[in-house]
Amino acid sequence: MAVLDILDLSVSYTTPRGDLKALRGVSLSVPQRRIVGIVGESGCGKSTLISAIIRLMAPNAQIRSGSIRLKGAEILELSEAQMRALRGAEISMVFQDPMQTHNPVLTVGRQMIDIQYRDKLSKTEKRKRAAGMLALVGIPDPEARLNQYPFEFSGGMRQRIAIAMALMAKPALLIADEPTTALDATLEVQIIKRLRELQEEVGCSILFISHHLGVIAELCDEVVVMYAGEVVESGSVRDVFHNPAHPYTRALLDCDPGHIKVRTRNLPTIPGNIPDLVHLPQGCIFAGRCDKRHDACAARPDMATVNPSHHAACHLIAVRETA
Amino acid sequence: MTDAGLQGPRSELGEILHHLVRDPLGLAGLIIVTVIVASAAFAPWIAPYDPIALNVPDRLQGPGGAHLLGTDQLGRDTFSRVIWGGRVALQVALPTIGGAIFFGLLLGMIAGYGPRWLDSLIVLLFDTVRSFPTVMFALAVVALVGPSLNTVIIVIMATSIPTYGRVVRTLTQSLREAEFISAERSLGASTARIMSVHILPNVLGPLVVLAAMDIPTVVGLEAGLSFLGMGVKPPTPSWGSLLNDGYNLIRNTPWLIVAGGMPLILTTIGFTFLGEALRDVVDPKLRGKGGK
Amino acid sequence: MSTLLQIRDVRVRFRVRGGIFSSAGSIDAVSGVSLKIEEGTTCGIVGESGSGKTTLARAVAGLHHATSGSILYRGQELRDLPEAEFRKLRREIVMMFQDPIGSLSPRLSIKSLITEPFRIQGIKGRDLDAEAKRLLAMVGLPPEFAARYPYQISGGQARRVGVARALALDPKLLIADEPTAGLDVSIQGEMLNLLARLQDELGLAIMIITHNLSVVRHITDRVGIMYLGKLVEEGETETVFARPQHPYTLALLAANPEADPDAQLMRVELKGEPPSILRRPDGCEFHTRCPFAQPKCAAEVPAWEVSGEAAHRCHFPASWAQSEGRTA
Numbered sequence: 001m002a003v004l005d006i007l008d009l010s011v012s013y014t015t016p017r018g019d020l021k022a023l024r025g026v027s028l029s030v031p032q033r034r035i036v037g038i039v040g041e042s043g044c045g046k047s048t049l050i051s052a053i054i055r056l057m058a059p060n061a062q063i064r065s066g067s068i069r070l071k072g073a074e075i076l077e078l079s080e081a082q083m084r085a086l087r088g089a090e091i092s093m094v095f096q097d098p099m100q101t102h103n104p105v106l107t108v109g110r111q112m113i114d115i116q117y118r119d120k121l122s123k124t125e126k127r128k129r130a131a132g133m134l135a136l137v138g139i140p141d142p143e144a145r146l147n148q149y150p151f152e153f154s155g156g157m158r159q160r161i162a163i164a165m166a167l168m169a170k171p172a173l174l175i176a177d178e179p180t181t182a183l184d185a186t187l188e189v190q191i192i193k194r195l196r197e198l199q200e201e202v203g204c205s206i207l208f209i210s211h212h213l214g215v216i217a218e219l220c221d222e223v224v225v226m227y228a229g230e231v232v233e234s235g236s237v238r239d240v241f242h243n244p245a246h247p248y249t250r251a252l253l254d255c256d257p258g259h260i261k262v263r264t265r266n267l268p269t270i271p272g273n274i275p276d277l278v279h280l281p282q283g284c285i286f287a288g289r290c291d292k293r294h295d296a297c298a299a300r301p302d303m304a305t306v307n308p309s310h311h312a313a314c315h316l317i318a319v320r321e322t323a
Numbered sequence: 324m325t326d327a328g329l330q331g332p333r334s335e336l337g338e339i340l341h342h343l344v345r346d347p348l349g350l351a352g353l354i355i356v357t358v359i360v361a362s363a364a365f366a367p368w369i370a371p372y373d374p375i376a377l378n379v380p381d382r383l384q385g386p387g388g389a390h391l392l393g394t395d396q397l398g399r400d401t402f403s404r405v406i407w408g409g410r411v412a413l414q415v416a417l418p419t420i421g422g423a424i425f426f427g428l429l430l431g432m433i434a435g436y437g438p439r440w441l442d443s444l445i446v447l448l449f450d451t452v453r454s455f456p457t458v459m460f461a462l463a464v465v466a467l468v469g470p471s472l473n474t475v476i477i478v479i480m481a482t483s484i485p486t487y488g489r490v491v492r493t494l495t496q497s498l499r500e501a502e503f504i505s506a507e508r509s510l511g512a513s514t515a516r517i518m519s520v521h522i523l524p525n526v527l528g529p530l531v532v533l534a535a536m537d538i539p540t541v542v543g544l545e546a547g548l549s550f551l552g553m554g555v556k557p558p559t560p561s562w563g564s565l566l567n568d569g570y571n572l573i574r575n576t577p578w579l580i581v582a583g584g585m586p587l588i589l590t591t592i593g594f595t596f597l598g599e600a601l602r603d604v605v606d607p608k609l610r611g612k613g614g615k
Numbered sequence: 616m617s618t619l620l621q622i623r624d625v626r627v628r629f630r631v632r633g634g635i636f637s638s639a640g641s642i643d644a645v646s647g648v649s650l651k652i653e654e655g656t657t658c659g660i661v662g663e664s665g666s667g668k669t670t671l672a673r674a675v676a677g678l679h680h681a682t683s684g685s686i687l688y689r690g691q692e693l694r695d696l697p698e699a700e701f702r703k704l705r706r707e708i709v710m711m712f713q714d715p716i717g718s719l720s721p722r723l724s725i726k727s728l729i730t731e732p733f734r735i736q737g738i739k740g741r742d743l744d745a746e747a748k749r750l751l752a753m754v755g756l757p758p759e760f761a762a763r764y765p766y767q768i769s770g771g772q773a774r775r776v777g778v779a780r781a782l783a784l785d786p787k788l789l790i791a792d793e794p795t796a797g798l799d800v801s802i803q804g805e806m807l808n809l810l811a812r813l814q815d816e817l818g819l820a821i822m823i824i825t826h827n828l829s830v831v832r833h834i835t836d837r838v839g840i841m842y843l844g845k846l847v848e849e850g851e852t853e854t855v856f857a858r859p860q861h862p863y864t865l866a867l868l869a870a871n872p873e874a875d876p877d878a879q880l881m882r883v884e885l886k887g888e889p890p891s892i893l894r895r896p897d898g899c900e901f902h903t904r905c906p907f908a909q910p911k912c913a914a915e916v917p918a919w920e921v922s923g924e925a926a927h928r929c930h931f932p933a934s935w936a937q938s939e940g941r942t943a
Binding site for chain 3 (some may be wrong): 332427501502503506507508509510512513516521524525533
Binding site (some may be wrong): 041042050051054079095154155156157184185189190192198201211213216217218237238241242251253255256257258259263264265266267269270 | 664676773798800801802803804805813815818826827828829830832833836852853866867869870871874875876877884885888889
């Protein structure tokens with residue numbers, strides 16, 4: 001049984017210009033003890049997706065259809081009180097900006113003890129647990145550090161503390177929303193490695209959002225590629241990165257600076273912009289920017305199977321299958 | 324961000340009005356303020372009687388008939404006095420606040436953008452002036468110089484400058500570190516140019532909001548001084564002097580107090596609502612409307 | 616090709632006021648940097664937070680005062696040059712800022728913004744409308760943009776406006792501070808291609824500041840790696856990429872791996888966090904994080920060694936190659 005099962009989720013925002021269809025028919029699943037990455041650029045809907053999972057959505061957001069199951073149980077029907085019971089316990093999150101994650105006027109120790117409010121332990125035991133988590137994420141001298149304030153830590157350390165806090169309750173699912181984007185690349189290396197180790201130790205699943213393809217390739221077992229509110233490709237990391245089936249994925253990989261080995265003054269790009277999500281174009285969402293566009297693309301493609309663990313929404317795959 | 328989502332810019336005023344009309348309180352404020360300002364501007368044509376014309380035989384009448392709000396102890400039409408009183412109130416408020424804005428901008432921008440020693444000096448000046456209780460200060464000056472419209476204007480302006488100056492100074496300080504100021508400096512823009520073209524327009528917004536909210540205070544101050552007999556000289560009508568007369572004649576007619584008090588209340592409500600609504604319009608604009 | 620910009624041993628020092636938690640002192644954000652940019656070439660300065668790269672760029676652009684050293688532009692000393700004199704050079708030395716929308720004055724239209732240089736430099740008699748259209752076309756934006764305001768355009772478009780503004784008076788040196796930060800991968804190429812094209816068409820020299828080494832590879836002729844305010848390695852781009860000598864360069868290269876799950880990653884993991892610039896480590900300042908550090912590194916400051924078209928500052932350059940028996 002998967003930890004998280006999202007089926008056909010559609011979310012829209014009500015705006016003065018009309019209905020902004022931020023997510024359309026999104027399906028993905030996070031198996032137990034696996035790390036699933038979501039890759040996408042601005043406007044792909046990954047923020048909306050996460051906000052729908054933890055149900056902390058903007059006031060003008062509406063879930064039009066679909067289902068989200070956590071360990072088999074439907075969570076879209078849960079009340080706010082029930083969701084609150086889940087957040088921080090079954091599902092926890094690490095956010096992008098380490099500078100704004102913590103309450104600046106409380107010590108780190110106080111915050112780490114506070115979030116254990118659900119557990120019936122003595123304060124000393126909670127403190128010990130907090131210190132243990134800090135040590136686990138690689139913060140030296142954790143006992144003393146518990147008495148310090150967030151401003152006394154660097155960005156990288158704050159992010160580690162955020163991870164420690166997120167994993168303390170041993171959640172079933174950790175959602176990491178671009179946790180290393182705001183950090184230097186060399187720090188990112190350290191944190192990714194630590195995250196991998198922690199995931200194995202705690203035994204949770206991770207949903208890892210990033211636009212950094214190299215990090216996804218290294219950390220994740222599976223990857224989901226999103227474009228303008230839809231899932232365009234999903235599969236094991238090996239399949240998707242070695243054998244990208246969707247033209248968008250292929251173009252994205254081509255654009256990755258780390259990928260381009262030969263020095264060139266004419267770097268590849270994907271020309272054009274994402275389509276207007278209020279007045280959606282007909283047919284395939286990527287057709288407007290796709291170099292393999294043809295007549296069939298006027299109709300929306302279904303998710304085609306490249307192999308049992310690799311799917312992509314492109315007419316060309318279906319063609320290959322029937323051929 | 325797709326191009327499809329971007330509209331051409333409305334005019335600044337159009338933008339503001341558009342938002343004000345949506346907000347019920349803002350709309351109410353706008354209407355009230357318009358009524359007050361219009362009646363003050365068109366007082367000579369709207370007021371049914373000459374406000375200082377005596378008509379003793381008709382004194383202390385209640386509302387009705389020839390006199391909408393009755394008459395005062397000298398037979399003067401109360402309604403006309405209210406309208407002309409509004410003119411006086413705005414005649415005090417506008418130059419006062421105008422002057423406070425002008426000097427507040429000047430001193431505030433210099434303090435915020437200039438060298439630290441100048442900043443300290445100006446702040447010292449501000450704090451000194453602010454430490455005087457305004458009404459006491461006004462009374463002292465009036466006692467020395469004698470009551471008159473101009474005296475009231477100058478005194479209130481002088482005591483208001485620090486408030487505006489401080490706001491401008493804080494805004495200027497934060498803008499000074501903004502990336503676009505660095506960009507302009509890198510192009511070689513002079514300090515004068517940076518202050519006038521790049522800082523001033525961005526400071527004006529919050530300042531206008533402050534001014535709108537400040538008008539009731541200034542009007543109230545003028546009324547207070549006139550109530551004490553230290554403001555405008557009789558027989559010039561003022562809401563404050565109406566209140567004073569009403570206070571003395573409360574047993575004869577309650578209408579004078581109503582006539583003096585209601586406009587003050589309406590002015591406060593109107594300008595406060597307008598100011599709050601303006602603040603909501605100005606704030607998001609400062610932060611920029613880009614993004615999702 | 617003549618030398619356009621020559622930076623010699625530049626130091627930028629800031630005084631830090633004491634507070635409740637820290638003592639007063641001074642920090643050297645840039646602590647002795649020397650490099651050269653030839654006409655029409657591109658130089659990349661790469662470093663992470665605290666490296667001093669942005670401070671260096673701003674010092675060259677005349678926004679920070681360089682405490683010591685020399686910054687020669689076409690032989691003229693820029694350090695301590697009075698603003699009245701510097702202003703004349705601001706036609707030739709221009710800067711593009713990191714925050715694309717924040718670097719545009721919010722109340723001015725795009726047209727006003729990109730023609731600011733004409734007004735500031737007191738250039739009369741030009742048709743500013745036509746100039747605005749010309750500059751917008753140069754950066755690939757449609758002429759309608761002239762009437763828009765900064766809050767109505769996207770970050771990528773705002774970056775291009777920043778470029779257009781910088782190009783207004785036909786500059787010779789463009790300092791680009793993180794031109795691709797925050798841009799989606801699929802459009803990063805657009806900005807870099809634009810800069811390359813402008814260089815070819817206008818003979819522009821470019822100084823690119825970035826933390827992303829892979830971006831720098833394609834567009835620069837030379838690259839310098841900064842750490843804690845000093846250059847640790849510098850040289851021709853291809854040489855530095857093919858044969859990095861300093862461990863930090865290697866770490867940066869390894870931190871931006873290819874999207875290949877099977878790639879054998881030359882994982883250089885740095886220890887700990889960057890040290891505080893208030894308390895610089897002894898000896899080689901990188902030794903606290905260096906996975907190849909030896910006792911000598913904590914004691915002695917390594918000298919700047921030039922070898923061919925590259926230079927570095929390390930006691931044991933490319934030590935990984937020797938220990939693992941293969942070239943990096």
